[in-house]
Amino acid sequence: MATSEAPIVISAWNVRKFFPIHGGLFSSKIGDVRAVDRVSFDVREGETVGLVGESGCGKTTAGRLLLRLIEPSSGQAYYRPPPEVHARLNQLYAYIRTFTATADQGGTLPPEARAAFTELDQLANRYSLFRMGPRAMRELRGKLQIVFQDPFSSLSPRMLVRDIIAEPLEIHGVGTRAERRRRVSELLREVGLNPEHEWRFPHEFSGGQRQRIGIARALALRPEFIVLDEPTSALDVSVQAQILNILRRLQAEQRLAYLFISHHLSVVRAMSQRVVVMYLGRVVEQAPTEALFQRPLHPYTQALLSAIPIPDPDLKRERIVLQGDVPSPAAPPPGCHFHTRCPAVMPVCSKVSPPLLEVRPGHVVACHLYPTPYTSAALEPITDQALPSSARAEADAPAS
Amino acid sequence: MQMWTYVVRRALLIAPVLIGVVTITFVLFAALPIQYQLLAHFGSPTVKQHCGYQPQCSCATLNPTSVNGNSCTCISPPTVTIPTGICANPVFQEYKNRLGLNQPIEEQWLTYVYHSFTFQWGTVSNYSTVAAVYPQLKGIPVATAIAWELPYTVELALLSLLIILVIAIPLGNASAVYRNRPIDQFSRIMSFSGYALPAFLLGSLVVMGVVLVMLPHTGFLVKTPWCHQGEPIDEELTYSFPPTTACYPGLGFGNSYPAWVANGVQSRPTGFFTIDAALHGNSWLALDSFLRILLPALVIAYGTVAGLLRFVRNSMLEVMNLDYVRTARSGGVPEATVVGRHAGRNSLNVTITVLGLTFAGFLGGFPIIEDVFHLNGIGELLAISANPNPGLDFAVIFGSTILFTFLIVTANLIVDVLYAFLDPRVRLG
Amino acid sequence: MEVTSEAATPPRRRPHPHLDQMRRTWYFFRRNTLGLVGLGIVLAITGIALCSAALPIPWTSVPIWCATDYGPADTLSGYPGNYTQICPTNGPIICTYEVSPPPNAANFCGDLWYKDIVRSNISFASIIPPTLSISPVSAGPMPLGGLATSSGSRTPIYNVAAMLARGSDWSLLFSVSIVGLGALVGLLVGAIAGFYGGLLDETLMRLVDIFLSIPTILFVIVVVAVISVNLPSVAGGDVLVKVMALITGFVIVWWPFYARIVRGQVLTVREQKFIEAARASGASKRRILLRHIIPNSVFPVFIQFSLDVGTIPLLIGSLVFLGFGAQLFPSIPFPEWGAVSALSVTDLQGDFLNSCYTPAIGCVIPWWQLLFPGLALFFFAISVNLLSDGLRDALDPRLRR
């Protein structure tokens, strides 16, 4: 449904979030938890982007960052960037990438590079979500919403359902009291609840119903982009199917853009058009859903996919079982974060961290197994959703 | 985090608290009228003659708990009038200078903090209730007086702490394990009643009860061997230094020096009466001294346990429903071990933390208890000095308050370190 | 297709949800017998307090209290009928009666009844109005009047029953206002500290630590002492100023407990997802604090409040026992339960023991003087405690077993 022509709603560039670790005698800063490290992707209108990874890989933090519920350490996120701006950003990042290395070592940059950085800075100041003032941000919050994983702690236990759903409307002063009431009941109907339910407290509902209420609250302000943070992982399969269908229907009706965060790959496959795989805060692979599930490239993705149990007793497949645990993001292994568990590990992996390269159209991987980027323009025209990802691999604008 | 790191950090953390407490006392102290400050620093007569410090009523020989009950009838505190003529005179100014009361406030604060931490807490005023009750304390430094009385209080505190732990933990655990069974009801009643019975009421009842029981049999509590029973009190003995109320008829409570004199025991290696008596091999005296602090300790423990029991019980109830207790059970661990080892250990942690939190209240009860039982501890000193007729003694009040606070802060530190030892999550987390 | 079964069957019309909540609470509370008892006693006490001014006190011939050189006793509203008696030795004695001085008002001239009693072998009978003369030695059951009077040797004699009846409203006033104000301050401070965190949090919590490390009673003593020596008017009899001073002194000491409790609660609530949801829909910090955080953190405050209300009279009692009556109250004895019982205890020790040591008299225990104030105090505290225990069980779903 999401064509590549569809306008971009949210576009993230090298978003980073480091949480400081305090310790020692005077609890001074002794390190960083690299929760999110240079994550970049676009979400288009009416499109669902799946964000998958194991617990502690920073996918939830990434979702929070896009809504600016957490302040990022660096990087930018643009809300509905004009196409020409987006194109320009591509060029700039692609250009900067050529001397990222020197930039990382803090070496001196050629003047034209400085120019590029300053231009990036200006663009960020004009368009970036992360540079907005509080008032503008508050206005925008109506457009960007979130649905939480835990349906039990995400609704205030002391408020009536009607107040919970009406709260965003009140905050933004939408309509009169009566109009809000009407809106609330229509929202409830939309998510398949009975308008009578507005008179109840959250604790009187089952998990599925609470999740519906959460969705209704998110929809109240007619958002354009919703972060779905594991919306069904706390629910039973039958109820999960109900919720997923609601989400799909709403997307079809209102051309919503979803960022679908989940560790449940079969759900992601069912929901999303593009998938971003994260490991220890970094994007290891990004591809259209079909491409990723049919032909995963990164060993981690392969292991992940092969680990999914399939509800079919006869499909006994030989399975890649990863050894060991996910390392702590406080002290990630050097080089490729995955090399400690990788079945196809090479000497280089523990030294150099592989760049994100587009090895097949729209299919971006960070792995030393695939050293050569896909270039021959003869094969297919590069879709412009592919272009940025190639351009964005390892650039970092120090100005931001 | 390493253990020592934790301990050091925790220890460093108490410094601001101590300074803060001293600052609060300083604020209150600075709010006092000037002549009270002067008196607090050196309760010397000169201040009187130069500043016309004049209690309205003379309660020189007042002893609120003396037999010949010639009690002071004046309720209002000594109103102090400072004729400007006198207070303008150079001597008075000179006093103010000596106290640095003419300096800017921050200077005064610094001096005050310095004095507080170096135990320069002023002198016992001549015109205060303390002086009236214990004339021999007149004009001696507060720190000295307190130092004399500290062992009484510490001894009592330790004993009652012991009793508290011995009662609260087993009873709380039992009432959790046998929920809503007789023992639980018993502990419930105990905690509620202990909560609702103020120490002064309970204590007085106990005292009277003891006297009533003892009197007919002329028990030892009354006929303390060093008292001339029935005869009028001989002043020197009562007012001998260190202070004593041992010869207060009817109430033999209160350890007192004459006991030692009477028993020819002079040296006090530890300062704790019970222990010293034992060290001296005087078993009778040891028993006597122990019995004297036993009842007060019980009363204090009763009040504190009341607050503690429910905590222990509830925490135990929660722990018993936790997963790891279930794990132990599912592994075939005998029930006794489950309760005693797995659940009990965690409820012990809770008990210790709560005890640390309630320590302030626990020590706060001491003035009352010691007053009721006439134990010459810091508490009684404070109680007397806070008695407004004939006069408050702010030197003693502030001094003992600071001391109590220091004790409490130290106790909390100990509790936290102990807790860190017991719970690896604090230590290593 | 998503239309679920509950949509298919519309729920029956229910009462207003908040009403429904209350019903649920009551439903669970009812099951706690002790809680019910506590509630009953508390209600009874409140009732007495509300109509105590109108209560008929039967023993008109017994003064509510007598005083030698205290402030004018009728400064308290609702105490008519002063009766002054000029004594040769120590000047006037003002006795306050319920209505008017009875014809057979006893002779209260000073020394007789509060000083030398233990020396001379005059019986207590002489200090109690002849109508209710009792023999000191027999500590058996006594006529009502006997129960009604105190036998203070150092404090004036007063009518215990009347004092208690009068005392109920003062006790309630003190308890509720002190704890209420303390809780309010603590709630605000704790909520702000916990919500905004950072340096502000650190500072406030250190402050709380400091306050909490000073024993309550000592702190009150110091504060009240300082106040008392600073405001000479307080030393006088002005009721309002004194009551204000008392309440302030206690509140200064009281708020940190609540600050700590609330802050701990806020820290947990702050992490809840619905706070983040509110932020996601653009709610301002103030709104979040007022609409979400505080309503969800009041529960423990409420419980603690109901616990502390019972302790205030006990604390006041302790202070009076330490001899702070004059600082705290416009007049001694003051009709407040703690004060009354503490006073009777102090009297009792002296008189009782002295009498014990006076062969002429032997041990006399005016037990009524100790018993009734003590009972009042005890029942007030314990009933409040039971009530709060029941409430906690009823309101906390985890404890419903």
Add this chain to the structure above:
Amino acid sequence: MSAASATLLGGGVGIPASPERPAATTEPGPPPADRPAAAPEVVLDVRDLRTYFFTYEGVVRALDGVTFQLRRGETTGLVGETGCGKSVTAFSITRLVPDPPGRIVGGHVVLQGTDLLQGLDIEARFRPVKGTNRVRVSRRFRRILRANERMEAVRGRRIAMIFQEPTQALNPVFSIANQVGEILFLHRGGEIVDEMLSATPDAEEVSPAIEGLIRAMVDQRPDGLRRAADDLGRAAHSSLIGTEAFYIAQAGGGAPDVRRRLAHALARLRLSPLQRKYLLHRRRLFELRQRTNRARLAELQRDPTAAQARRWARRRTTVERLTHVYFGLWGLRGWVRRPLDRALLWRVVRLLEEVRIADAPHVAQGYPHELSGGMIQRVMIAMALSGEPDILLADEPTTALDVTIQAQILELLDALRKRVGTAILLITHDLAVVAEVADRVCVMYAGQIVEQAPVRELFYRPLHPYTQGLLASLPRIDQPGKSLHTIAGSVPGLIDPPTGCRFHPRCEHAMPVCRGKRPTVTDEGGDHTVACYLYHGAPLGG
């Protein structure tokens, strides 16, 4: 690698037809005839198990007549949605239901011919409270206490459990070695003490072994190292020293250094008389406990020696007290029991190696909060297997874990099942997991088992509408994009559950008869039983 994964994920190859097909068509499943013949012995037989929770709101019928069997060496999956009573089943089997409010009110749990629920009826009386839907339960605490004591003989040794939430499953204040060691000593105490007592490190006997170890260390061949270490253990008559030596050598350092440390370790094997005495006491205690437990189980089988149990128990407690007092008097308990602690530590280390925990000694000496969920789950498995139980109840063992870790744990469980021959009851809400590892599946709904079948039967020929709904509503990784089938509504509350078939309010084929009374269980062939009126010869609805 990638090729392999490509094939195994290749489109819809080999994916069976979706379960929407009409139930009538007969799938060529395994012939029902050979099933019973191949079926191994039944180790646990649960019959009509009923567990209620007596709350203020009313009686929650958490389990209402649950019947199933566990066979040796088989994995049985127990599937159902939240609140259908899966976990309660496990807890009822081991009698760990929190009581109050919960209570097992009826049924049989037969463990190899012993009914664990005997004498259930005399443990409590139930009286309905008039006017309410509540029931007043008057419990006889003594009897309940004794029943629980009896279970101590069963738990851990015969029936072990693994729980869902790994992060809280271990006691945070004790080290791993401490906790696992406790359980280990409960079950294997005798042999451990024997080994310690028999350990005789003899200098010239062990020196060649030491040299061998050093050599192996120098030309670093891990397997060689292990073998050399075991040789050393054999030489010293203590396999534990073998384990210890292995890690000492592995830690490396210079040869003399290692030699010194080995010497230390060997020296520690020598026991002082007092320590020996202590060990003998512990051994005696262990034997007494064994006797007690045996007697307690015998009690269950109405054995004439029933009264024995309490006598043994009493004697045990006395000896226990004496031991504690005696060695407590020495004021040396820490010192006295140090050898035992060390022995336990190395036993635990070996146990942890079995469940493939890397760097076992470090983990064993650590505390639970330092471990990840997967690690703790492994420790739990090690703990559960220390008693080599006949039955392992795994209550959602992988729900809280990531998929990759889940794969590890499932593989581990399977391997251990094959080795020890334990019967596993795998409780989960994830049908896919069941499809992966289970041999048989029981589908639970609202406290009742609605369908039971071998795994292939169930997935290819689901009979009960609920099972069909569940399968249909699974998002299949192999069939993306299709709008998911859903079961309307949610699991009913169990205080007043729907009459008759509890699924009928959500059922598509609901018929009037479903409302009436609970459908009986019918056998549909192929060891496949279902409780639904559709298969009572009634006309198919819908």
